[in-house]
Amino acid sequence: MKKTMTMKNLVLIMFSLLLTTVGVAQIDRTKAPAPGPAPKIQLGDYETFTLANGLQVFLVENHKTPKVSWQLYVNRGVVSEGDFAGMQSLMGSALMTGTTTRTKTQIDEQVDFIGAHVSTSSYGGFASSLTKHKETTLSLLSDVILHPTFSEEELAKMKKQTLSGLMANASDPAAMSKNVSAVVTFGQSHPYGEVETGGSVEGITAEMCKSFYNTYFKPNVSYLIIVGDISKKEALPLVEKTFGSWTKGDVPTHKFEMPIAPSATQVDFVNKPGAVQSTISIVYPINLQPGSEDAIAASVMNSILGSAGFMARLIQNIREDKAYTYGAYSGLSKDELVGDFYAGAEVRNEVTDSAVTEFLFEMTRLTNELVDAEELQNVKNYMNGGFARSLESSQTVARFALNTARYNLPADYYATYLEKLQAVTSEDVLRMAKKYLRPNNAHIVIVGNKEEVASSLKKFTNAGKVNYYDAYGNPVSDAEPIPAGVTSTTVLEVYLTVMGGTEALKVITTKDATMSSSMQGMPLAIRMVNKGSDKLLMTVKSGEMNLQTIKINGFTGKSSGMMGEKELTEEEIASYLMDAVIFDELTYTEANTKLIQIEEVNGSKAYKMEITDKEGNLSYNYYDVKTGLKVSSIKTTDSPKGPSTSTSTYSEYKSQDGIMYPSMIIENNAGQIMELKVEEIKFGGKISDSLFK
16 A cells, blocks of 8 residues: 555656646647547447357446346337337337236236336337346346237237327327427338327237237347346356247348438428417438448537537527527437438427527528537537546447447447547538538428417428428318308307206206326326305325315315415415316307317317407317317416416216216326326215315
């Protein structure tokens, strides 16, 4: 120890003498030092071996922590799903729902008992645990991969969950934008342009999942990546034991037409009535493969545009200078089949067209001007740092090994990454921008309030036309005018009739509804009791735990729960009592309603009605043209953070004592989505006033 400390001190002394010898006068501090030569990266070592059935194994040893992970990747390529979009995802998840030797419950219990993690997808599976449980963990992974049963019962449960998620996504701007962007970028006939819908998921069967699995899950197109506290001597017999019996076989490959960017920029709009902000996505396909000679230089170019954090031009312009948004980004996806470009942000309605202008300006500027040396070096330093940080993880070494094998990269591709990054010049960036940035051949996808935004976007297209789509990327016609003779009064009359009849509804003064929901995986039981127009009880529980109780009795009200108890203000009481009205439409008159147009809502035509309350606030209801039932309502309210839009979607109507009610309600409040399932409802029963005190 004493010798080590002496050597350390000696090094410090010699370093100080060296600085003194160089002398301060020889350093020009007015200039930034020139970047030194990029180091050649010494990646962590990994070993590889191949089983007799063709399974390739990569092993990255890391004995710093007592953990081992196993990732099985099935390199099956891209497969079209056609009319059954979502099948591959369900198949991958279904691997965990039971094997020939274990039920789903047994799998879950064994995983929990050893504190492991096991998950599956349509491309294989992943498992990790402490070293002492490595054999059990690998056994579980191999069992779910090699011996799945694909029961119809378990698949039905998964389909139900998926359908619920799709219903929520139908009003989520991010999901809508993702769907439409995929369709317009790749086309509905391309696998990357296929979008899950309720119809596509409903038609999926266990037999389809089994057929896909039997066709594509083969060891000779698969890789097993092992990372952690294990040696090759230990790993080889374990892998042989668990995956050695996997039978190899031929796997079909598929070819698809290369999607192309539009000949001229198009505006593709998804109407979200009442939205106070727009979701902007500028997208188009590109031909950029992993490991290609353009890959690194193109990444530098895109980092300058929109992915180098706060030094990126989009952030500097659209956020820092214009204050249109909190974040504006871009991405350049590399893919062996077809890549894509993306740039986007969420902005206020009134600056939507201005934000699009700035996106296109920055894209165009990169295609016309050389980037100065300082900006280029700063971005390369940013990318250098990200790469260096990634090397701290053994999983990175494993990922590099997998990519090298999958994409047939040079053996030193990652070891020389920083050299190639440092060699990128301003001229290279300009060349990449001219090749991959297409401000005049892009799809500008907007999800927002059509009435406030759409017309201002026509200037970005040659034809001055906006294309309209639904939430799943299906083209829809522009809004239709209201037919002659149809008014808000006639629409309301039809609605009240199908709900049970105006006279029958008028005599109902009480309602007691029990609903179920969940929040971040926690099950919720919700009860809402209404009496008259001034009494309300709402309880929210999880098991026996009371999360919140609201009681309103006329002009007084209180809230109690996990945050304590408090008296409600007049404003809060008024807000809650809006939910105390059992049938809103009974209070509507021709004076405070206005029928605007016919729009598509979840694939069906609906009358859009504007409602003005006593304070002059606007809300919108949508009534299905065919059934007369209310399918959606939209309200915009003020909040400390600005206007906030909430959307309610109503479906699965049922009858209780001749009165119709929606048994499924999805609430989307400023992006926070909650699904409410009505378990029981009673209309017109006797309810004591003491319940509200």
